[in-house]
Amino acid sequence: MRVLVFLLLLCMPLALNAQGAATLVADTVELNADEQLVATGNVEVLFDGSRLTASQIIFDRPSDTLQIIGPIVIQAADGTIFTADRATLDPRLENGILQGARIVLEQQLQVASNQIDRREGRYSQLYKTTATSCRVCGTQAPLWEIRAEQVIHDTQEKQLYFSNATLRVRGVPVLWLPRMRLPDPSLDRSSGLLIPTQSNTTQLGFGIKLPYFFTLGDHRDLTVTPYVSQETTTIELRYRQAFANGDLTVEAAVSDDTLLPEARSYLFAEGRFDLANAYQLIFDIETVSDPAYLVDYGYSDKDRLDSSVQLLRVTDRALLNARLTNYESLRDDEADASLPPIIADLSYESSYDPAFGGLLRYGASFDVAYRYSTVDGDAGRDVSRIGANGAWSDSWILPYGVVADVQTALRTDIYMINDDVAFAEDDLRVTPSMGGTLRWPLGRVSTTGATHLLEPTVSFSWADAYGGTPPNEDSLRTELDRANLFAISRYAGEDRIETGVQAAAGVTWTRLGAGGFNSTLTFGRVFRQEEQEGFTNTSGLNGKNSDFLIAGQLIAPSGFLFDTRSLWNGVEDPTVVDSRIAWRNDRVTLGANYVWLGPDAEEDRFETISEWTVDAGFVINDAWNLDVNARYDLAEDRPVRTGATLQWRNECVTVDVSASRRFASSSTVEPTTTFGISGSIGSFSTGRATGGLATGCGN
Incomplete structure (x- = not known):
């Protein structure tokens, strides 16, 4: 019969001093004349989060020790598991000797030893030790193991210290080290050597990277990676620091190689910090010694670098954005002066609900595009713009479920232009606009449970520009898509605005299947009173009437996805095709993108682009x-x-x-x-x- 005994002062006085009570459970418990408590049969001791099981325990009160007969299993409060044949321990299980012992750390790493000495509840000293995380099958050698003359496990620092250690693979020695320190599996961060990597490239030859990780306190770290090959000697650095209100990451490298005679380097740094009153400071720094360095070493595929510093504040009703950006082109056919290299912009937007209804928005902005050169024309032109805008919008539900949206706006911009005689040095432009949209959502539920929504939409708008025509710095790349089909102006920036009377018509059909099989299809086109300048041939927006927009998406519960957008200048004349198809399950992930773009000299593309991109993953x-x-x-x-x-x-x-x-x-x-x-x-x-x-x- 099992007996439950609570041992307070009688058996374990040290446990009482530690503000904890030990619990002993056994089939039989007896106290002999030598002041020994003998527990036999299915013995279990619980104390302060630790659990011990054995076949017999003898507690000797005069010596304050436990003699334990195995098989012994000790589960410590930190998750460490000890097993042994015999042990002599103190009642708190912190000091003593375990013979024929094994430690299991985080249910991952097992360390077997002839003997383990426990000291101060912190140190475990192991003799004639074998460590591995592989499954051990009888006398068969595991895939890998480390054999050492002595191992000390520091449970407080969570480190393992090996003496006279040998790494073996299937029992064959491959590496010997007189001293070695390794983190135990429960440690999140520790200074030390990270996983080495090997690479072999046609540019740099066979090389080895040996990263070393330094913990610089709880919130900082540094990784130094020497990279040595036949063609290069490189030092790579990564520094990270976490602050109470943000974080900072710096990545850099310096190389001395045979590809170029001079030293090569790069530096990328980024940070984000939360400031007072909901402000955010965001910065990004990118620089490189030569155009090919990033690609030669596989650091990045970027062909334009952008370094910026930004101050941002976003609230429910207001947006403030101040940003300074420096661009550097790495392309063969592009000079920095044509970008322009320095862009500064400051903008503020706010909104509120007026008493007469609707939503009133207003804002102001300031932009600068600066080029280093002072030559006349595009390569040297500097442009500054200061503007203010206001807009009012409202919506109503009309009879038969028709939804009407109305918007009216006024914008004023002052341009200051230098180093380009084709434009006046100072110019004022005032742009009023108004527009309305009618949408008629029509829905039905089929007998299969699928929901169908058909939404024909038409929009009408008018805008005009009074004053000069400034140079186009920020509206060079715009394409027709579902997001801007019914917009008053589809230019990407502020330097251009669509003027005159225009209309857009489209229809969207959405099906929501009862089983999760969903699909969407959109068809639309833009009609204008007059042709607009600044839209390229492949934007889908040049000419009086735009190309036809056809866009759709299909999602199946089985993991299938198909998404496409295309622009058509005629029935057999596509301008743009951009599609993605993907499918995934528990073992297979497949994805493919197809892009087709026609020639467009205004976008510096003189040949047709037709490309497939495929990515796949297989769990074999x-x-x-x-x-x-x-x-x-x-x-x-x-x-x-x-x-x-x-x-x-x-x-x-x-x-x-x-x-x-x-x-x-x-x-x-x-x-x-x-x-x-x-x-x-x-x-x-x-x-x-x-x-x-x-x-x-x-x-």
């Missing part, structure tokens, strides 16, 4: 994963980029093998093939849990 089984991607230029009949990554993973090892090829057409950037391999052993990467298929123990 519980151990193998394959990811592939490719980009192919159909117009040029050549690949642009291909890549594949194969991963094998079980409960204790992860190995990634990758290969990629970039087919460059630039004279600055050379085609590059890259091979890489990286791996990690489970349980020794801070903050990373092991996973994957647990290998079985076969006969």
